[in-house]
Amino acid sequence: MALGDAGGISPELSAKVIADADANAEDLLVIGDWRLLKRGAEQAGVSIDLPVLGLDALGGDLPSGSFMVDLANCDPDTLPLGEASVGGGLASVQNFRAALLAANAGHADAVFFTPFNKFAMRLAQPDYVDEIGFIDATIHPAESGREFNVLEEIWNARVTSHIPLSAVAGRITEQRVFDSLCLTDKTMRHVGYERPRIAVAALNPHAGDGRNFGTEDDDLILPAVKRAQDLQIAATGPIPSDTVFVRAMRGEFDAVMTMYHDQGQIAMKLIGFDRGVTLIANYPFPIVTPAHGTAYDIAGQGIADLGATRNAVNLGRRLALIEKQTSRAVSEESLSDLFTRALDPSTIWETRAS
Missing domain, CATH: 3.40.718.10 (Isopropylmalate Dehydrogenase)
Incomplete structure (x- = not known):
C-alpha cells in the first residue's frame, strides 16, 4: 500500500483504511512517511496500531501482520495542504516505485495506492505522464497494461x-x-x-x-x-x-x-x-486505486468517503488470491535494497502516455 499525495485526502484515506476492519485483513505492507500517515489519522479521527520499521530494520525478522516501512521522505509540516507540491509529488513517485519493485520482486501480491496527483508528480519527475507509463519504466514488463474502472x-x-x-x-x-x-x-x-x-x-x-x-x-x-x-x-x-x-x-x-x-x-x-475502483491489469500482479482524485478542496477536513478506497483494497486482495494460483519466484534482493533503490534520485526514467 503506497501512500498517495500528501496535499490531498490520501493521508486521511490511508489511515482510515488501515483502521477499517472491513479492509484491513492484517496483510498490508504500508509504504511512505510515518509522519504523514500519523497526520492522516489525526485528520480522520482514527487510531492506528501499526508496527513501523525504518529501512535499517528490514534486514531482520518482519512482523507477521500488517506493518509500515517508513521511508521518511515526506515531512507534512513542510508541505502545503490542499495543493500540489514538489515534495508531495516526489514522495508519491518514490512510494509508488517502492511498491511496484516490492511486488515485482515477489515480496507483495498486489499494489494499492491512495490517490496521486499527476501534476505534483510531474513537478518532481518532469517525464511522468501516467501510471501505466511509469509502471512500464519501473518493472519492464513483457506487455504493457491497461486501465479498467470497476463498479459492481x-x-x-x-x-x-x-x-x-x-x-x-x-x-x-x-x-x-x-x-x-x-x-x-x-x-x-x-x-x-x-x-x-x-x-x-x-x-x-x-x-x-x-x-x-x-x-x-x-x-x-x-x-x-x-x-x-x-x-x-x-x-x-x-x-x-x-x-x-x-x-x-x-x-x-x-x-x-x-x-x-x-x-x-x-x-x-x-x-x-x-465506489469506483481503477484496476491496472495485464501485469504480473494487480494494481488498484480508488477511481477518484486527491480532492484538494476537502483535504484535512476528515470527511473523505472511504467507499472507493475500501473497494479497491478488497478487489486487489481478491485478485491477488487468484494470481497466487500462478507462483512467482521471490527475488533475492531484499526489501531494504529495493526501497533504497526506489529513493535514489538518479532513477528517473522516460515514461510514456497510454
Missing part, C-alpha cells in the same frame, strides 16, 4: 487513456481496438465472468451516422468488433456513446469499452463516484 454494476475499459483529446482519433486503429477487446475479455474472465458481454462505444456522434460524421466507426471499430466476435468474444458495437451506458445499466452488457478517457469516466463517476 458495470466495468469500463478504454482504448486510449491519458492523451489529449485532439490525439484520440489518430490513435484509434483496428488492431488497437481488437487488442483492447481481447484484453477486456481476458481480464473479466480471469475474475469470474464466464463470457463477459462487452459494448463497444462509437467514437463519433451517432456512430458516424452512415459516414456523415466520420469514418472511424465503420472502417476501424466495426472490423475489430467482428474479429473479436470470430473468437467468440461477446462484443457488440460500435454503439452511439450517448446511449451505450443506458443500455449497459439496464443489464444488457457487463462492460463498456470506450475510445477515450472521459467518454467512460464521466458516466462511471455519475453512476458511482464514491
